[in-house]
Every structure is written in C-alpha cells, then in structure tokens.
Amino acid sequence: MTKRLDGKIAVVTAAGQGIGRAIAQMFHDEGAQVYASDIDAAKLEKAPFKDIRSLDVTNTGAVQDYAAQVGAIDILVNVAGYVHHGSVLDCDEDAWDRSFDINVKSMHRTIKAFLPDMIERASAKGTSGSIINLSSGASSLKGAPNRYAYGSTKAAVIGLTKSVAVDFIQQNIRCNAICPGTVHSPSWEERVGELGKSLGSYEEAHAQFVARQPMGRVGTADEIAALALYLAEDASAFTTGTAMPIDGGWTL
Template sequence: MNKTNSGRVALVTGAANGIGRATALAFAKSGYSVVVSDIDNQAGQETVALIKAAEGDASFIRCDVSRDAEVRLLIDGTVSAYGRLDCAFNNAGIEIERCKLADGNEGVFDAIMNVNVKGVWLCMKYQIAAMLAQGGGAIVNTASVAGLIAAPKQGIYSASKHAVIGLTKTAAVEYARKNIRVNAVCPAVIDTEMFRRASTDNPEHVALAVAAHPLGRIGTVAEIAAAVLYLCSDSAGFTTGVAMPVDGGLTA
C-alpha cells in the first residue's frame, strides 16, 4: 500500500461493487482509511475484505442513503471511528427506467429521486457539517453524462443526474471559503455488472455502446476511480464546482 495519504479518511457510498468498490480500493491503495457503505451487507463486507487482503484499512457501515437517520449515523459513525472525514464519494444510485417520458410512473420517479437526489443531498448535508467542524474536506458526487445531455428512455434518471450537478455546484460555491471542495464525475458507459446484465439481454448493446464513444470503447471502473481520487487530491486544490465528464469523448 502507498501510505502517501496515511491518516486521511475516505467514505464511499454504493461501495459494494462496480465504480464504488473500485474507488474504495483505490483510496485504500493510496493510503486512506476507507469507510465502505452500501445497502448490500455481504458485498460491502467483501469490499472491506479485499482492502484488508491488500493490507489496507477499511470498515463497513450499512446505510440506505435515502433515509436521514441512517445517513446521520453513517457520518457520525465514520467520525467516531476515525476522528475525521477528509474525502467523501457519494456514489450510491439506481437506474431502473427504460421507457419514454410519458410512459413513466410515479413509483419509479420517487424511487430514482429518493436515492439519486435525496441521497446525495442527505450525504452532503452531514458530510459538510463534519468537514466544517474539522476545517475542510473534499466531496465528489457521481452524476452522469445523462446529467449533461439528453438521455432518451431515461428521462427521470437524467433529471436526477442534472439535479446532482445542481447540488454539486451550489454546495461548491456556498462552502468554497470554508475549505470544502465539491465536484462531480460524469461517467458515460462503464464496464460494470449492471452494463453486463443489460448486454446479456440485448446482444447489440455492447456494439451500440462502443460506437457512441469516439475513443471506440467503453470505460473502466478504474478510470472513474482515478478521476475521483484526483478530484479529492491536493493536486485538485483549485478545482471545485466541476462536473467532470469521463466519457471517451461522448459529450464532445
């Protein structure tokens, strides 16, 4: 393990798999103590085990980010265990919509907004309070290219990611003078378990996804993790309020 950031503490929500797990592992490799959080106890504990197997420091706290009390306990538990919270990656999110706007339903709308928007807001609410008490910190939220451009048959999801970017920019401006930086990453199609499941049901999915990216491939979870770690690092000390596309040129 690289102990460059030894003594620093990072929190990752949605860390049971995919981008969240890769980022938790990357934080640990860089020397952070990592709090892994998810609603999936087993997979979250597996992330912790992977970090410990690589001689990193990690612990698991279960949290449904759409519930105020659980988020408050997550942040309090992090600070109680480690004494501080230097970096937070608010990655927990859902994507359960595959229909045109007029064909959507209220239940799906509420489910997406509760996790993707309310969840990010609640996490930032309590993370910022902790960071104000200690004199600063860095937050990165997972948005999407769907928060930058239209997303046919994902209108509610797209709206939720536009909202994440709005929350990100507002918090960045409000707390800039308090030494708290807030940014977002906007991935395009990334090789995750979710993508593979969708590809199994639709064999043309992979070819269409590859064709949409000027680089001629989809992204990797490691590439998103690298962007998150950069935005949390001292090297990004003059960067706040940014919605960073990590998209193989798709939005260009």
C-alpha cells in the same frame, strides 16, 4: 514514497461493486482510511477497508447514525445510483420519486450529515475537505434516449454540486461532480442483458453500446476512480464546483 491520500479519512457509498468499489480500493491503496458502505453488505465481505457495513442511503436516520459513528472525515464520495429506463411516458410517480430519492436526495442526506464535522476538520488541518458526487455525462450533459428520469436526476446532481461548492468555498470545502460515460460495471452488464433480451442477442446489444462510444470502447471503473483520486487529493485544492466529463468523447 508518500501515498497520495496518507492521513485522509474517506467515506464511499455503493462501494460493493463497479465504480464505487474501484474508488474505495484505489483510495485504500493510496493510504486513506476508507469507510465503505453498500446496501448489500455481502458485496463488501473481506474487503480491506477500515470499516464496511450495510447502509441504505434512502434512510435519513440511518445516514445520520452512520455519520455520527464515523465522525469527522476528509473525503465523501457519493456513488449510489439507480438507472430508470424509459421516456416521460414510461415514468410513473413511483419511478420518478425513486429515481430522485436514490440519485439526488441520498447525496443531500450524506452531505448534510457529514459536512459540519468536515468543515471543522478541514479548518483544524489547514487543508480542504472534498465532496465528490457521481453524475453522468451520458444523460446530464448530453441527452441519451430512454433516460428521462435518470438524466433529470443526474442534471440535478450537478446543480446540487455547484450549490454546495459556492456555499462552502470559504470554509475549505470543495465539491465536484464526475460525469462518466458508459463504464463497464455489473449494472451496465445488466442493462446490456436487458437490451439483449429485447433484441434476441446479447452480442448485438453489446455492439450497440460500444458503437455509440467515439473511442470505440466503454470505460473502466478504474479510469473513473483515477479521476476521483485526483479530486480527493490536495493536488486538486484549487478545483471546486466542476462537472468533469470522463466519457471517451461522448459529449463532444
């Protein structure tokens, strides 16, 4: 049976754990050659991908060098992100700039570096290249408390996504955003732990996160990866410029 990404070349950032790792693994399992990076390369040790390495997506030169080494690709998945906790009163200039640098400007860097060769490859193959950006349903489509900087950046990701989609729709490039709700991941576990410290109970913190989910549970990284797989494959060739919620009903 033909795998859904046979013949595709994919780049996935922040692939060391959580959603990024699930996407990279699912793409690999479906036949893609996966170039996986993470700022902490140790998280990718012994991973079965075509290429694994450390990459700081806030370093423009490093991203440009990486793109030159990888060459033309079919799929770019921008996962790297940072969650700042607090309201506008808790967000100083450094926190604001860091949030935008990691969550938004990193995507600008990778897209600008990989896009020219993606366009050429898509034209030569007669298929579409796919850029997939991780936004957030819990902060960009619906307000979430104490996510001022994070929500601002994830809303900006949607604008970035739509701009790329409309600018390159005639050049066989698609660009879509995935907007997850709360997903079980190492970073989420850290946030639960932080809340647990303030509440004096990890269990109470965990229950609070789950209670705000209409489905009564948080999502899984594999569920997000399944949507990324659809957006990466040719079956979604008529889909571009979307911001797709996958949030267990959070934004209803």
